[in-house]
Amino acid sequence: MQIRKVAVLGAGQMGSGIAQVAAQAGIEVALVDAVPGAVERGLGNIAKLLERAVQKSKLDAVTRDATLARVRKAAFGDLADCDFVVEAITENEPTKLDAFKKLDEVLPPHAILASNTSSIPITRLAAATRRPAQVIGMHFMNPVPLMALVEVIRGIQTSDATYDATLALATRLGKTTVTSKDMPGFIVNRLLIPMLNEACFAMAEGLGSAKDIDTAMKLGCNHPMGPLELADFVGLDTCLFIAEVLHKGLGEDKYRPAPLLRQYVDAGWYGKKSGRGFYTY
Numbered sequence: 001m002q003i004r005k006v007a008v009l010g011a012g013q014m015g016s017g018i019a020q021v022a023a024q025a026g027i028e029v030a031l032v033d034a035v036p037g038a039v040e041r042g043l044g045n046i047a048k049l050l051e052r053a054v055q056k057s058k059l060d061a062v063t064r065d066a067t068l069a070r071v072r073k074a075a076f077g078d079l080a081d082c083d084f085v086v087e088a089i090t091e092n093e094p095t096k097l098d099a100f101k102k103l104d105e106v107l108p109p110h111a112i113l114a115s116n117t118s119s120i121p122i123t124r125l126a127a128a129t130r131r132p133a134q135v136i137g138m139h140f141m142n143p144v145p146l147m148a149l150v151e152v153i154r155g156i157q158t159s160d161a162t163y164d165a166t167l168a169l170a171t172r173l174g175k176t177t178v179t180s181k182d183m184p185g186f187i188v189n190r191l192l193i194p195m196l197n198e199a200c201f202a203m204a205e206g207l208g209s210a211k212d213i214d215t216a217m218k219l220g221c222n223h224p225m226g227p228l229e230l231a232d233f234v235g236l237d238t239c240l241f242i243a244e245v246l247h248k249g250l251g252e253d254k255y256r257p258a259p260l261l262r263q264y265v266d267a268g269w270y271g272k273k274s275g276r277g278f279y280t281y
Contacts, residue, residue: 001110001165003083003172007032007074009099010088011042014116017144018086020046021173023070024063024145030074030082033089039073046071049145079106084169086138088116091241096120097128104129112162114138118189118238119245122155122182132157136166139186140175142234150175155182184249185242193242196234199227200258203278210278228278231261232271240265 004027008019011033019029019042033039050067053059079085085103089095096115103113113135115125126135137153150170154163163179170177180186185193199213208216214226231239243257264270264277271277 001083001112001161001168003165003169004028005030005082005084006169007079007082007085008088009033009085009103010090010116011035011038012088013045014140014142014144015086015088016042016045017142018088018116018140019071020049020067020145021175023067025173027070027172029071030078031071032074032076032079043068043071043073076102076106079103080108082107082111084112084114084165086114086116088140091118091120091238093120093124096125100125100128100135104131110134112136112165114166116140119185119242121184121249122153123157126155126157133159134162136162137180137182137186138166138170139188141188148174148176149188150177151180151186151188152177153180153182153186184246189242190246193239193246194255196227196231196239197243197255197258197261199231200261203228204258204260232277232279232281235271235273236261236277237265237270 006022006027007030008015009032011031019031022029031039031042047068050059050064054061054064085107087096087099089099096117100113113129115122115137116139117137118139122135122137126132129135135155136158139151139153141147141149152166152170167177178187202208202213203210210228214229217223217226240257240261243255246255247257268274269276272281275281
């Protein structure tokens with residue numbers, strides 16, 4: 001399957017990053033977001049990142065301008081000529097299911113629907129469409145332009161043709177892929193979220209301060225970020241949501257969310273994006 005045009009649903013940090021790497025790979029991109037002003041902010045973020053790359057001599061001005069020209073603002077009704085869609089909206093299952101139903105109605109019959117979900121079952125998203133064989137998970141890491149990995153998740157209905165086309169697109173975007181079964185948390189978050197959650201338990205028990213816990217893991221395990229700092233970066237609300245998915249989906253107490261994590265989310269302390277989490281920003 002030849003992919004000429006990609007749509008990205010969601011113009012936040014993840015969506016705009018996906019749009020940027022696709023445009024840099026020479027692909028025409030339609031950027032869609034139902035929130036007023038979101039696409040304009042996303043395009044502004046792309047422009048800032050590309051300009052920073054030019055200033056660091058990692059990109060020339062001609063390539064910057066050509067990349068920006070490949071990304072355009074679009075609405076659901078403008079996607080009839082898209083070959084591939086990556087959904088990158090909020091990590092909420094009913095919202096994603098609704099989006100997949102709408103996309104299924106407007107996309108051409110051959111188009112593939114991919115979700116950037118970090119935990120929601122691809123099989124359930126696929127069942128909401130009339131093209132379940134053409135639905136797949138394509139989980140990018142944050143920040144998308146810098147992180148090399150893409151997790152590819154096959155739902156039980158995903159066809160070999162869809163899987164092969166997705167791998168080819170990821171390679172075209174300069175990414176390295178791993179393939180995961182459609183299980184709660186997939187590979188990365190199945191391993192990552194329990195670590196971040198355990199750091200919350202450790203802090204609540206007074207094992208160490210946030211700084212002590214993070215420094216111990218950075219210097220003792222050679223991690224680039226400590227678990228609590230990373231949780232703030234991911235978003236404590238997102239960490240809690242994925243922990244709940246793991247706990248419900250796998251049914252084991254070892255995945256239960258730490259009460260301190262839930263309390264921080266209840267307080268509106270989501271981490272870096274809200275200005276306060278385990279650290280103040």
